[in-house]
Amino acid sequence: MQYDLSFAPYNPFEGNLRIVNVRIQGVSVLQPRTPPLMTAFPMQPDRTAELARLLDQRILVLDGAMGTMIQGYRLGEADYRGACLADHSHDVKGDNDLLSLTRPDVVRAIHDAYLEAGADIIETNTFTATSIAQADYRLESRVRDINVAAARIARECADAWSAKTPAKPRFVAGALGPTNRTASISPDVNDPGARNVRFDELVASYGEAIEGLAEGGVDLFLVETIFDTLNGKAALFALETFFDRIGRRFPVIVSGTITDASGRTLSGQTTEAFWNSVQHVRPLAVGINCSLGAALMRPYIEEMARVADTYVSCYPNAGLPNPMAETGYDEKPAETARLIEDFARNGFVNLVGGCCGTTPAHIRAIAEAVKALPPRRIPASETVAEAA
Numbered sequence: 001m002q003y004d005l006s007f008a009p010y011n012p013f014e015g016n017l018r019i020v021n022v023r024i025q026g027v028s029v030l031q032p033r034t035p036p037l038m039t040a041f042p043m044q045p046d047r048t049a050e051l052a053r054l055l056d057q058r059i060l061v062l063d064g065a066m067g068t069m070i071q072g073y074r075l076g077e078a079d080y081r082g083a084c085l086a087d088h089s090h091d092v093k094g095d096n097d098l099l100s101l102t103r104p105d106v107v108r109a110i111h112d113a114y115l116e117a118g119a120d121i122i123e124t125n126t127f128t129a130t131s132i133a134q135a136d137y138r139l140e141s142r143v144r145d146i147n148v149a150a151a152r153i154a155r156e157c158a159d160a161w162s163a164k165t166p167a168k169p170r171f172v173a174g175a176l177g178p179t180n181r182t183a184s185i186s187p188d189v190n191d192p193g194a195r196n197v198r199f200d201e202l203v204a205s206y207g208e209a210i211e212g213l214a215e216g217g218v219d220l221f222l223v224e225t226i227f228d229t230l231n232g233k234a235a236l237f238a239l240e241t242f243f244d245r246i247g248r249r250f251p252v253i254v255s256g257t258i259t260d261a262s263g264r265t266l267s268g269q270t271t272e273a274f275w276n277s278v279q280h281v282r283p284l285a286v287g288i289n290c291s292l293g294a295a296l297m298r299p300y301i302e303e304m305a306r307v308a309d310t311y312v313s314c315y316p317n318a319g320l321p322n323p324m325a326e327t328g329y330d331e332k333p334a335e336t337a338r339l340i341e342d343f344a345r346n347g348f349v350n351l352v353g354g355c356c357g358t359t360p361a362h363i364r365a366i367a368e369a370v371k372a373l374p375p376r377r378i379p380a381s382e383t384v385a386e387a388a
């Protein structure tokens with residue numbers, strides 16, 4: 001047996017000795033690790049411990065929908081284009097993530113409204129800011145800029161509110177949405193094996209968004225609205241790869257979506273199966289968002305609270321979609337807040353907020369409803385194992 005041990009130069013993240021290669025009988029069994037990337041940009045410090053301490057003290061509040069609020073501005077093609085895309089070849093109206101570049105005032109005003117309503121954590125306006133999703137608008141080349149800009153706007157807003165209310169620090173979550181292509185479901189009913197995106201394409205696309213969000217100054221990442229777990233795993237793998245490269249971690253929240261009353265994700269998983277698929281990344285929190293609205297979500301958030309040995313998040317839509325309603329949803333703030341208060345009273349949740357159709361009025365009502373209620377206690381791993 002032949003050991004070929006070499007040591008890398010001093011690295012502040014890993015100590016001063018690092019085995020980079022081991023050969024056994026001439027065969028290399030440990031590949032040299034890629035040295036951590038010394039990023040050209042500063043990043044937020046690790047706020048995991050601070051977030052965990054706050055989550056132990058009280059139920060934290062996430063913001064509400066961005067899309068619903070943007071709709072209220074009735075923006076036209078010229079607003080979406082701004083000066084920088086005046087000559088762009090394709091229409092971009094409806095590309096809400098682009099507004100971080102072309103109408104930052106709108107994005108800033110919405111963040112401020114949610115922070116004013118009581119949100120502890122705001123999400124960057126980046127739900128579709130990946131090269132895969134932006135391909136619809138032929139804006140793949142602007143993805144990095146969109147993510148950096150979105151994170152910077154949210155950072156400035158959160159810092160301004162942290163300064164105003166020092167006892168209530170605010171955080172920015174870099175939002176990573178599901179994209180418009182699914183890695184494990186065929187787009188063609190006649191060909192179940194067909195796919196329009198590959199896992200490694202998703203990883204590369206998420207990787208680009210992640211770097212932009214980190215550069216713009218997010219505190220944590222939120223992999224959300226996961227209806228195909230394989231897409232979610234691509235985002236999580238891209239995050240793990242990024243953490244390896246920079247030699248540190250960020251807190252991660254993983255949030256799935258139940259797509260119908262059978263209680264499964266679109267790719268067919270129950271709540272417990274979904275948790276089992278993502279728990280290896282040790283998320284700060286795991287939960288459910290979007291989809292059915294709080295009333296129909298109850299059994300699944302209860303199940304997540306029972307099986308997950310980490311914090312649990314929940315941010316439902318404002319009820320079921322109603323095409324006749326102005327925002328597409330008609331559940332009133334008091335009703336959403338009442339349903340979420342019930343989750344809190346039953347010890348299901350640590351982090352709550354709103355998804356599609358929710359407004360600052362919903363977030364204010366939710367924050368008010370949970371402020372005096374204790375957060376869910378994380379069950380000890382053994383208890384979870386026995387219950388399962």
Ligand SMILES: [Zn+2]
Pocket residue numbers: 289290291317355356
């Ligand atoms: Zn939603």
